[in-house]
């Protein structure tokens with residue numbers, strides 16, 4: 001539905017030139033939700049603005065719904081843009097217009113008859129849960145309601161694709177979750193293709209099918225979300241994921257680790273289970289087969305697009321060779337282990 005081919009965008013010229021996008025190739029399947037994730041300054045906004053040519057790529061081609069936007073003249077591009085909605089972090093509503101007035105604006109601009117506009121507004125108010133606020137002005141709305149208005153407005157001309165630039169970054173977690181649910185709902189009900197950019201892994205994990213990681217203007221990894229969260233293919237991907245998943249040792253554990261094991265300490269190990277369950281059977285197996293005693297100190301299990309990701313911090317109590325054997329066994333099961341330090345043996 002959306003395809004970027006070798007898209008490069010350079011801002012400025014000469015010594016001050018900034019290459020915000022480098023040779024980006026990205027394909028977004030019809031009806032899917034793709035999240036572009038990256039740190040601030042990575043080039044996310046530039047990328048999404050290149051999709052509807054709010055920014056024109058310096059090089060490369062952009063296709064939306066099998067039409068090459070980069071080859072269109074001004075008039076044809078204006079028409080093609082009706083098929084692409086966009087929402088922003090700061091909503092960009094007209095303060096002087098009511099909710100109805102904001103939602104109907106794009107249709108007024110293309111000369112849609114008033115009756116049709118009013119009917120469409122009613123549908124969109126219903127779809128976005130705003131019926132009660134139809135005649136309110138933006139100043140009287142909450143952040144979540146404002147973003148709902150922006151979504152309704154973006155959908156007014158029945159677009160095939162919706163672009164979201166950090167659409168939930170100005171919202172609190174609860175409102176974010178409600179807006180993401182609305183986007184998923186619209187995606188499923190209308191078959192709308194969504195490309196969103198975000199710096200939050202939680203957003204990707206909640207609603208995306210595909211994730212693309214951008215770093216320094218280059219797309220470094222594109223993968224189904226379940227794969228990315230359980231098995232990132234690149235070092236950048238792993239760093240991003242680790243930041244998100246951090247199962248950090250508690251303060252009490254850090255204190256014990258800094259006291260150390262005084263010679264006869266036992267290792268404290270962080271285990272990462274990818275795609276398999278963090279089962280009590282495995283724990284029992286380690287205890288029965290290897291005679292290892294496990295003291296589980298902290299654990300966390302995440303379900304991401306049907307894939308399990310488990311993290312656990314445990315003391316491995318047993319003789320040195322027993323511990324080595326148990327570790328080797330875990331590695332054959334593709335469980336990652338990391339020794340955080342040593343603590344005094346439990347009594």
Ligand SMILES: Nc1ncnc2c1ncn2[C@@H]1O[C@H](COP(=O)(O)OP(=O)(O)O)[C@@H](O)[C@H]1O
Pocket residue numbers: 011012018019020038039040041042043044045046047
């Ligand atoms: N209009 C502009 N003129 C010059 N440099 C820009 C402009 N817009 C963005 N940049 C630069 O391009 C890079 C990518 O910016 P941006 O796409 O906004 O990243 P992100 O959305 O990931 O934070 C940054 O180095 C930024 O400073």
Ligand SMILES: [Mg+2]
Pocket residue numbers: 044045046166
């Ligand atoms: Mg940005």
